Amino acid sequence: MGRNPIGLLLSAPYLVFVIAVFAYPLIFAVYMAFHDYFFAAPGAQVDRPFVGLDNFQEVLSDPAVIRSFGNVGIFLLINVPLTVVLSLVLATALNKAVRGRTFLRVAYYVPYVTASVAVVGVWLFLFSGGGLVNQVLGPLAPDPSWLISPTWAMPTIALFVTWKQLGFYILLYLAALQSVSTELYEAASTDGAGAIRKFFSVTIPGVRPATVLVLLLSTVTGANLFTEPYLLTGGGGPNGASTSPVLLMYQKGIEQGNPDTASAIGIILVIGVLIIAFIQRKVAGGDES
Amino acid sequence: MHSTARTRRVLAATAASAAVILALGACSSGGGAAGAATTAHGPITIWYSNNATEIAWGKQMVTAWNADHPNETVTAQEIPAGKSSEEVIGAAITAGNAPCLVYNTAPVAVPQFQKQGGLVNLSSFSDGDSYIKARSGDTAAQYESTDGKFYQMPWKSNPVMIFYNKDMFAKAGLDPEHPKLATYDEFLTASRALVSSGAAANAIYPSPTSEFYQSWFDFYPLYAAETGGKQLVEDGKATFTGDEGAKVAEFWKTMYTEGLANKELYQGDSFADGKAAMSIVGPWAVPVYKDKVNWGAVPVPTSAGTSADKTYTFSDAKNVGMYTACKNQGTAWDVLKFSTSEAQDGQLLSLTGQMPIRSDLTTTYPDYFAANPAYVAFGDQAARTVEVPNVSNSVEVWQTFRDAYSKSVIFGQGDISSTLGGAADKINTLVSSK
Numbered sequence: 001m002g003r004n005p006i007g008l009l010l011s012a013p014y015l016v017f018v019i020a021v022f023a024y025p026l027i028f029a030v031y032m033a034f035h036d037y038f039f040a041a042p043g044a045q046v047d048r049p050f051v052g053l054d055n056f057q058e059v060l061s062d063p064a065v066i067r068s069f070g071n072v073g074i075f076l077l078i079n080v081p082l083t084v085v086l087s088l089v090l091a092t093a094l095n096k097a098v099r100g101r102t103f104l105r106v107a108y109y110v111p112y113v114t115a116s117v118a119v120v121g122v123w124l125f126l127f128s129g130g131g132l133v134n135q136v137l138g139p140l141a142p143d144p145s146w147l148i149s150p151t152w153a154m155p156t157i158a159l160f161v162t163w164k165q166l167g168f169y170i171l172l173y174l175a176a177l178q179s180v181s182t183e184l185y186e187a188a189s190t191d192g193a194g195a196i197r198k199f200f201s202v203t204i205p206g207v208r209p210a211t212v213l214v215l216l217l218s219t220v221t222g223a224n225l226f227t228e229p230y231l232l233t234g235g236g237g238p239n240g241a242s243t244s245p246v247l248l249m250y251q252k253g254i255e256q257g258n259p260d261t262a263s264a265i266g267i268i269l270v271i272g273v274l275i276i277a278f279i280q281r282k283v284a285g286g287d288e289s
Numbered sequence: 290m291h292s293t294a295r296t297r298r299v300l301a302a303t304a305a306s307a308a309v310i311l312a313l314g315a316c317s318s319g320g321g322a323a324g325a326a327t328t329a330h331g332p333i334t335i336w337y338s339n340n341a342t343e344i345a346w347g348k349q350m351v352t353a354w355n356a357d358h359p360n361e362t363v364t365a366q367e368i369p370a371g372k373s374s375e376e377v378i379g380a381a382i383t384a385g386n387a388p389c390l391v392y393n394t395a396p397v398a399v400p401q402f403q404k405q406g407g408l409v410n411l412s413s414f415s416d417g418d419s420y421i422k423a424r425s426g427d428t429a430a431q432y433e434s435t436d437g438k439f440y441q442m443p444w445k446s447n448p449v450m451i452f453y454n455k456d457m458f459a460k461a462g463l464d465p466e467h468p469k470l471a472t473y474d475e476f477l478t479a480s481r482a483l484v485s486s487g488a489a490a491n492a493i494y495p496s497p498t499s500e501f502y503q504s505w506f507d508f509y510p511l512y513a514a515e516t517g518g519k520q521l522v523e524d525g526k527a528t529f530t531g532d533e534g535a536k537v538a539e540f541w542k543t544m545y546t547e548g549l550a551n552k553e554l555y556q557g558d559s560f561a562d563g564k565a566a567m568s569i570v571g572p573w574a575v576p577v578y579k580d581k582v583n584w585g586a587v588p589v590p591t592s593a594g595t596s597a598d599k600t601y602t603f604s605d606a607k608n609v610g611m612y613t614a615c616k617n618q619g620t621a622w623d624v625l626k627f628s629t630s631e632a633q634d635g636q637l638l639s640l641t642g643q644m645p646i647r648s649d650l651t652t653t654y655p656d657y658f659a660a661n662p663a664y665v666a667f668g669d670q671a672a673r674t675v676e677v678p679n680v681s682n683s684v685e686v687w688q689t690f691r692d693a694y695s696k697s698v699i700f701g702q703g704d705i706s707s708t709l710g711g712a713a714d715k716i717n718t719l720v721s722s723k
Contacts, residue, residue, distance in 0.1 A: 038404065038405065039379065039382070039383040039405060040382075040383065040404075040405045040406050040407075041382050041383065041385060041387075041405055041406040041407045041613050041614065042384075042385035042614075043385075043406075043613075044405065044406025044407075044613070045406070046405075046406060064692070121556060124554070124556060128553055129551075129553055144552060145553065147553065147554070148497075148552045148553050148700075150700075232554070233498070233499075233554060234496065234497070234498025234499060234500065234554040235498050235499035235500045236499050237497065237498055237499045237554070237695060237700075238552070238695070238699075238700050239692075239695055239696040239699075239700045239702060240499070240692065240695075240696075243499075251501075251688060252685075254376055254379070255375075255376070255501065255684050255688070256401075256682070256684045256685040256688065257379070257401040257404070257405070257684070258685070
């Protein structure tokens with residue numbers, strides 16, 4: 001780059017973008033997490049002393065924060081496997097469908113591109129106490145109902161997010177399926193493999209890089225869960241059963257004016273996601289790609 | 290060669306990191322003096338609320354001011370869209386581009402804005418304290434900050450009362466003109482009749498969600514009434530762990546336990562949509578419900594049935610803040626006084642139906658109340674309102690209370706006394722810290 005200034009010139013916009021949008025906020029967040037920090041007017045005389053690990057200690061001793069991480073853990077345990085399995089199965093089916101393939105792809109993709117605010121009304125219509133699901137279930141319906149049940153609130157949200165985002169992951173798998181060699185399927189057929197055998201022995205290994213990507217993306221987006229619990233349960237109800245760490249970050253950082261503790265939660269969340277992503281990469285074999 | 294390139298990269302990264310850290314250090318050090326501009330005059334900008342009636346009031350106020358002050362013109366706009374006004378104002382303070390005046394400053398946000406160095410101390414104007422106290426009377430005391438100074442102009446309140454649907458009451462066999470809703474027992478009896486008769490799906494439907502401000506429309510008005518005007522926090526201590534707080538909490542718990550109030554989030558206005566027979570709202574709702582519901586209004590209930598003329602309630606006030614980014618604060622103060630003058634308060638009352646925070650409200654505008662009988666009760670109620678406490682960490686205080694209330698009252702988990710007691714301990718700590 002130093003030997004070729006034009007390279008620096010061409011890469012400068014992207015470097016500026018990365019520094020401004022990613023690096024600076026990240027470093028700033030770390031800085032805030034280690035200080036008694038709050039936002040102030042320019043020129044205001046304020047004291048923001050270094051507090052070491054106090055903010056981390058505060059959030060880690062807060063039952064609401066611990067619970068929010070537990071909540072997002074439940075969410076990920078439901079959402080991520082469901083996303084991988086459903087999107088792969090549906091993508092495989094769509095890849096083979098001859099009639100109505102375009103329509104079905106669009107149908108799955110529509111919830112993803114529709115704003116959560118818009119589709120959440122549909123979900124409330126389905127899962128409210130007097131909603132369609134409970135009417136179908138009759139006496140089997142949970143009491144209290146789905147979104148106000150401490151047991152069912154988070155799984156219901158996980159289901160909603162899975163449904164909403166499925167279209168995007170189906171498209172990823174559809175793209176990956178194009179690169180799986182047809183000769184492999186033909187060879188498997190020659191060896192007498194049936195559809196299920198071919199799915200497990202050819203399709204799944206063939207789309208492994210995509211699976212790693214889906215795992216990673218669904219984990220990252222799941223860890224950033226905010227809009228859905230906010231809209232579906234009105235700010236983390238019932239009794240904090242659907243509060244996510246990002247929702248708490250919003251409450252503490254923006255509503256309550258404590259960006260320092262919010263940053264501490266954010267850093268813990270980032271570290272958690274990195275650990276999960278590392279494990280996923282090891283387990284799913286992303287290195288082989 | 291390779292090691293030279295790596296060294297260069299390390300040095301570049303170190304330099305970049307140092308630059309960022311130094312920049313952050315500069316941010317954290319605060320900066321110079323705020324630069325008092327309390328005597329400066331010239332053009333100013335203001336923001337007002339974005340509902341139609343307040344826009345109408347704001348426009349006529351600005352037109353009236355600008356006509357007489359060509360060198361100190363006011364440029365007005367609706368408060369920029371955001372999740373809440375408080376977040377938009379907070380961001381503007383940090384960015385240093387807040388307007389001179391915001392006619393939508395929530396009292397709960399004032400301690401935070403003050404801490405941020407975003408608000409001008411109105412007491413620093415020579416006639417600041419005297420003007421505010423003369424206009425608002427004893428009520429002004431609720432808006433003083435802990436340092437005894439005013440960082441907000443008490444402007445308008447929306448004293449909340451119980452709105453009820455007369456048609457639903459009649460269907461349930463209740464007297465729609467004289468509903469018995471004064472005591473908790475009466476309220477529960479009426480609620481049971483409304484629901485069991487099928488006249489209403491819910492007797493009342495305050496939002497059961499966890500946002501910090503929701504307690505202002507279920508617990509707090511009844512607490513204000515039950516205590517004869519006590520704030521949630523007084524003298525640095527939470528007040529709600531006594532008998533009065535327990536009675537209010539038990540009342541609401543009964544409403545939820547018996548299914549008279551709904552635990553589920555409702556998207557919309559349950560009262561306007563006919564999903565509930567009652568609602569706790571202020572006079573802003575009069576024009577909203579005018580053509581939708583055949584409504585009446587009564588004060589909030591108390592355990593013993595306090596008479597209407599002694600019942601307190603939550604103010605649901607919005608005030609005016611002057612922000613330190615303002616260059617011409619002398620003009621801003623003049624505009625603030627002009628916009629809260631008797632004439633402009635009269636305009637506010639007639640255009641919006643909201644109550645200017647004046648000690649002489651009903652006697653200053655007798656013609657308005659004579660011509661608009663629907664507002665008489667609100668005008669009377671405006672004299673007995675309770676504001677949110679002006680304390681450190683105000684929003685966190687309310688979130689702490691809401692979480693405990695949500696758990697023990699709405700969802701009936703755990704003992705009310707110990708749950709609210711735990712919240713009170715945490716609130717005491719929050720209030721005592723900066």
